[in-house]
Amino acid sequence: MPLPQDMRFVDLPSFGGPEVMTIGRRPLPVPQDGQVLVRAEAIGVNRPDIAQRQGSYPPPKDASPILGLELSGEIVAVGSSVRGHGVGDKVCGLANGGAYAEYCLLPTGQILPFPKGYDAVKAAALPETFFTVWANLFQMAGLTEGETVLIHGGSSGIGTTAIQLARAFGAEVYATAGSKEKCDACEKLGARRAINYRSEDFAEVIKAETGDGVDIILDMIGAAYFERNIASLARDGCLSIIAFLGGALAEKVNLSPIMVKRLTVTGSTMRPRTAEEKRAIRDDLLSEVWPLLEAGTVAPVIHKVFAFEEVVEAHRLLEEGSHVGKVMLRVG
Template identity: 50%
Template structure:
């Protein structure tokens, strides 16, 4: 028997971590093609921070609660659900609502718990794995043997991209902000981690690739990195923008893009149509889930916080020293 109410985390206003407070809401009901998950753990991601700041409103029809990925047991099935049964252990990409004891997820973006992983580990996967898969391999078209440059290698996206690209045969370099993160990212498979506080990543990329440059660049920094990415890219390189920590309005010389036949693209995951997310989910389950089950890919968890201490989790993700993912646990 499901309870009538649940604990959730609300942002009482736009602001810092302190605006996140516990509240009570009714347990949601799954609709057509949806499942209700009793949340054991929920991932904390940069889009949650931007939404908390009032700069990333949820799409129409989505929950106003933060939280884009969860793991737990299926608690109820909506009409038309065929794959799962109540009690199944799963993780899911959701459009919001993850910071709660129960969350509704589309069946199409709900995946079985990878073999050998805990709920904490599995909850750290959907948002980052879907983001990396779509941007690096679909939009960036990274191929075996090519060079990938990942900015922000110590974060959830970065640690995930390094591992997946390396496991699928690419050569990875990344930028980080400390000697400790250099060691951590190279241990995850990066050929070379570049401390941007001490080195110019454009020069290092050119050096380690023997002048070739990066075939694909995954950037969430923006700002002055946009112009520098054009110089670090290989001939016919693909630059994929997924965030702008240093700002999105810059002046750049597009002549380099034209002369080197570069592609500059970008995307957000949350706004993707349901059909696109379902396509990604099928590819991820087929190609990447076995690698997690074999231990060739491993979630990197920085820290875990109780659901009621979501503010503490957000203070941690705001700390540039964190590495990997931060998770809320029931």
Template identity: 55%
Template sequence: MIPSQMRYVALDQPGAAEAMRIARGPVPQPAAGQVLIRVLAAGINRPDIAQRLGAYPPPADASPVLGLEVAGEVVALGERVVGLQTGDKVCALTHGGGYAEYCVADARHCLPWPRGFDALRAAVLPENHFTVWSNVFQLGGLQRGETLLVHGGSSGIGTTAIQLGREFGAEVIATAGSADKCAACEKLGANLAIDYRQQDFEAVIKQARGSRGVDVILDMVGGSYTPRNLRLLAMDGRLVQIATLESPKVEGFDLRELMKRRARLTGSTLRPRTPDQKAAIASALREQVWPVLDAGRCAPLIHRVYDFGDVVEAHRMMESSAHIGKLVLQLAQH
């Protein structure tokens, strides 16, 4: 039986991690095309931090509750839902609302748990895989035999990009902020990992690659990285921007570096994409990536699991950047 009330993470006003609290409120109801999921686990992501700080307000049609990815059991169906039924174990990209015991999601944005996965591992798949697939492979057009540079290689996005890049035949270079993080990147499949705190990544890559350059760069830093990224691009290279953790402003941007390489500078944010666009990404993942996960390859790297009531501590860990891989909230045993 579905209860009328649930626990969720409330945020009365933007602020530090302590601004969050566990509250009780009504269980949401699925609209047409949506399913209601009993949430067993929820992934934590950088956009959650930005939203909590007031820097990334949710779209008008989104839940104000934090949380962009969950795993759990389908317990109710809205009208016109096809391909899912109650009792199905799914992970889902959500339009907010994931930090709760129940969450609604577009049925088309749900994917089955890969073979052998539990809720914890399934919960950390959607946000990273939707982001990496749409940016590295669709916008960036990464092809077998090309070279991919992943900045922030030890992050959830980074670890996913390294594994999928290697899985689909690319040579992968990663940057990370410590020797331990670089070692983790290499263990996941990076051919070269560079400690950006100790080394100049541009100089190291130029020494390693010579004049060949890098075909695709996935960057979440921006700022001072942008001119260096452009100088590293191979002919017809693609720089894909997904965040600006250092700065959205760029000094020293020389368009001639772009022109002489016939390069492309592109980027995206995932949350504002239309439901149809997200559904198309989910369909591509089901066809191209889920068989890889079913086969036991490219499993997500989880740094730590937190009880639901420890969400403040989990956000502090995310903000410290001390983790390698993903952080996940556990809401219920399964």
């Protein structure tokens, strides 16, 4: 069956609230060397999408200006030199942009097969959070069996993924969340103790629970938590920062504990990483994590699935923050 000449996509005529997004039409993208064109079946909605919509997270110059960083679906065309992937393959992948559309280009180094038994929605819920957690918690911070880790935002898509992966690889997990229901969800996923940040000081709880502190902290808050994060780390600990929901500018911070406790402070964002770096993450996921997904040891937590046309409502839900896990769009 021939491909259509154009497709529906989520247009962003101006920056602003969710209501600025509309459904538009534009020509299908054409796969270039090393790319595949995927007909979308499901799409993940993520915090970076909100930041881009608001104008604070511009796409790289060589990326699609269309919103969206992850999707699943069927390959319908391949570019030159593509090997090992063909038309008809079901894949999910990390996009450099452009996922909020009926068709999207994916580099072959950023696609993965559906785990056995997975449908399109579950598969589309994997790439963004699993790439991010693996890169920051395992590759950069070096989490290993027997270590302790504190995961902020434990009920988010990133948090629910990090809790499960850390437990699956033998770590003891603590998490923060903003309600009893969210804390209960974190503990059900494997956290030894979930801390309600609205009623408890996580630094005090971590000290009481561990004595010396945790080995690693995965943080998406930033400046507002910086000093308490440093206080919550054990000697030779590592703070891995992946977002700045609590601000990026920390003033009058006492840095001496970093030296005294020999701490490492690191951080990254996924989008600027090179194709080779993303391929290395993909390869690790395929060998180390996909077997866990197929065995049911780890699974994406999906809060709600919206129709593609309901993207405004999906963004509102994500911004409101009442969800546990992933917010998804279904196409078609």
